[in-house]
Amino acid sequence: MTSMELIRGGDDLTMVRIVPPQTKTFAFEATKGAYLFSIDVSGSMNAAAEVQQEDGDKVNHGWSQLDIAKHSTNTFVTSLEDDDLVCIITYSDGATTLLDWTRCDSAGKEKAMEAIASMKPERSTNLMAGLTNAYDAFSRVPIAAGTLSQYALNIIITTDGMPSAQWNPARGKNGYKPLVRTLSKAAEKRAGVAGRITLTSIGLGCKLDSELLAGMSDQFLHMPDPGSVGPFMVNLLAALRCTARLPTKDGVVASHATLVVSPRSALAGPLPGYGAADPAEGEAAQVALGWIGYDQPRHVLLPLVRGSPAITVSLHVSGTTVASASSADAVAANEEQARRVAAQLLRLKTVDALGEIVVRSPAGIPSPQATPLTNLLEACERSIAKAEPDVEALVATLQQEAVLALKPPEPGDSSVYSIWGAHYFRTFRLMLLAERRSNFRDQALQHFGKDADGQEGVFEEQSNEAETAFATMKAPEPSLLVQPGAPAALGVPVAVGGSAPCAPAPVLPAEFMRGGGCFAPETLVTALGADGAPRRVPIDAVGPGDALLAADGSVARVRCVVVTPCAGGRVMLTRMPCGLELTEWHPVLDGAADGAPRWRFPLLLGRRVIRRCAAVHNLLLDRAHALEVTGPEGGAGRVAPTLAHGLQGEVVGHAFWGSAAVVDMLREQPGWEEGRVVLLDQAAAEPTLVHEAARAVPATA
Structure with missing residues (x-):
């Protein structure tokens, strides 16, 4: 059942806590969905999906924005179930239906992949054509009459956010939000309240109009580069499949929930995070909550007029009241509850602060002001909730991400805010408001998706399944690469199109590919001296025969040091919060305090960096085959496997790099007898072996 409670906090604030059905009490089934993908295939989508380095240079690895759109759509479709429906539309000068509504059984998925x-x-x-045709397609969705309320109806529009002016509505760019409102109302009129459609817009790259996309959509996700595809699509899929049915699991799908407060005269002003409530029927006011998922409670703070009459608060979904409560039954907050009210207030104040920044500076002109953020951080420090885990995570995210987004530019450079920050703020504030996780990096979002007791639930299960599907899916072919003339003989691709030079192919494939994985040279491991005393040393100082402290506490000897030179003296790595840098597909053990540790890919946990680096390193050990590694600053690190580790299971298991096959390959290389192999010559002579090995599917997949 869905429940609601009112808790009276300080400063005349009353917290509404909505608890949706808890899946630990019943057999969960993923909510069925009808998913329409409307994908921009304009000429600008052929631009290179560049990655900006820390020194400001941009690197093009051969993927276009359209390649990324295809990959994100494939990621989503491969994880759907037989009863889900998919439709694929593309738009350029006009709109084309590539695949009309199709069930997502194996044959349907194959058709979808071919269309993509x-x-x-x-x-x-x-x-405008992409939107209009997408909404119109729902008039023919093959869902039996009377069962529409059992489906989550979704349009997912993917674009670089640069609509051509000649196709804009009569009001120009300002006309898209009214257009979507009109199309949405028409869909509801046609199919009833159960026919309301959720619009999610995905903005690719950094040259996009995120103000337009966020303004017209229910949810906006910014994917700045290829490395962000996995985290965002995995979490989007988990959220949509966990959309709750209310008041019970047999009820209506809660894609568009509304909180109704009566009488509205009891409200003292705008609601933190949500702004002014809209008038509702009679003397009531309403607040659009949007999506509600299973397990995850939702929280709204009501500022009430002191001495106002009793209020009634109710939750409505598709015209049905699914929960209600009266202020007459409200409880005064105890000490613990007062901290929770204060924590929710800080979350919602963050939503307001980020909204204020992007309204005042939509795209960097005028320069964004840091004052709202500074005031917010000071409020967090003064709050009685400052030691609450979610508040500590919120502060960490603001200090690590939001402060970076507002960093003043160097003379002559574009600001971080105009390139990335404004887009990031728009996505982050929407996720905070919806209490929803969109990635694995922002600490403030990692508390979402859990049940009323703070335990992991079906959101995490769905996320894990989608992550596995993403990790084992074949990478997209870089459409901007050709192999002409001499470079092809060396296996070095050349970019066509795009404004930046293409980085040469690394010896061990990097993004999108599941290679053996390597560490940056300054990665610290624990070595044992002649006296047995442990000390941390950089991995590039480790030699054959050295004794290392393995992750299980035992001592392992180095059989072979494996060095992979970085083509062009640069490499793409993932930087973990502890400062550790390693290749994006090298599994690490991720252990949450409230859950069992599991193997994850770094690209889902850290930040992508491109850096100058002569070579990356890995080790072959005589036993144990897993080390605790950390960055050059020291501190707590991560457990990561070494070569031929023999570990089985999702993510960590690998048919080549995790087996004796890699040892057989190393034995054939110069330097094996001395315990030090450099892979450059082998990769040039036999590129097929390395690339096919890197693409190998895990043995347990």
Whole structure:
């Protein structure tokens, strides 16, 4: 059942806590969905999906924005179930239906993949056609009459956010929000309240109009580069499949929930995070909550007029009241509850502060002001909730991400805010408001998706399944790469199109590919001296025969040091919060305090960096085959496997790099007898072996 409670906090604030059905009390089934993908195939989508380095240079690895759109859609579709429905539309000068509504059984998924693969860049960007045709397609969705309320109806529009002016509505860019409102109302009129459709917009790259996309959509996700595809799509899929049915698991899908407060005269002003409530029927006011998922409680703070009459608060979904409570039954907050009210207030104040920044500076002109953020951090420090785990995580995210987004530019450079910060703020504030996780990096979002007791629930299960599907899916072919003339003989791809030079192919494939994985040279491991005393040393100082402290506490000897030179003296790595840098597909053990540790890919946990680096390193040990590694600053690190580790299971298991096959390959290389192998010559002579090995599917997949 869905329950609601009112808790009276300080400063005339009353907290509404909505608890949806808890899946530990019943057999969970993923909510069925009808998913329409409307994908921009304009000429601008053929631009390179560049990655900006810390020194400001941009690197193009050959993937276009359209490649990334295809990959994100494939990630989503492969995780759907037989009863889900999918439709695929592309738009350029006009809109084309590549695949009409199809069940997502194995045959349907194959058709969807073929449709996705067929996409090619065309001409202009008629976003209006992409939207109009997407909403119209729901008029023919093959769902039996009377069962529409059992489906989550979703449009997912993917674009670089640069609509062509000649196709804009009559009001120009300002016309898209009214257009979506009109299309949405028409869909409801046609199918009833159960026919309301959720619009999620995905903005690719950093040259996009995120103000437009966020303004017209229920949810906006910014994916700045190829490395962000996995985290965002994994969490989007988990959220949509966990959309709650209320008041019970047999009720209506809660894609668009509304909180109704009566009488509205009891409200003292705008609601933190949500702003002014809208008038509702009679003397009531209403607040749009949007999506509600299973397990995850939702929280709203009501500022009430002191001495106001009793109020009634109710939760409505598709015209049905699914929960209600009266202030007459409200409880005064005890000490613990007072901290929780204060923590929710800080979350909602963050939503307001980020909103204030992007309204005053939509795209960096005028320069954004840090004052709202500074005031917010000071409020966190003064709050009685400052030691609450979610508040500590919120502060950490603001200090690590939001402060970076507002960093003043160097003379002559574009600001971080205009390139990335404004887009990031728009996504982050929407996720905070919805109490929803969109990635694995922002600490403030990692507390969402859990049940009323703070334990992991079905959101994490769905996320894990989607992550596994993403990790084992074949990478997209870089469409901007050709192999002409001499470079092809060396296996070095060349970029066509795009404004930046293409980085040469690394010896061990990096993004999207599941290679053996390597560490940055300054990665610290624990070595044992002649006296047995442990000391941390950089991995590039480790030699054959050295004794290392393994992750299980035993002593392992180094059989072979494996060095992989970085083509062009640069490499793409993931930087973990502890400062550790390693290749994006090298599994690490991720252990949450409230859950069992599990193997995860770094690209889902850290931040992508491109850096100057002569070579990356890995080790072959005589036993144990897993080390605790950390960054050059020291401190707590992560457990990571070494070569031929023999570990089985999702993510960590690998048919080549985790088996004796890699030892057989190393034995054939120069330097094996001395215990030090450099892989450059082997990769140039036999690129097929290395690349096919890197693409190998895990033995347990």
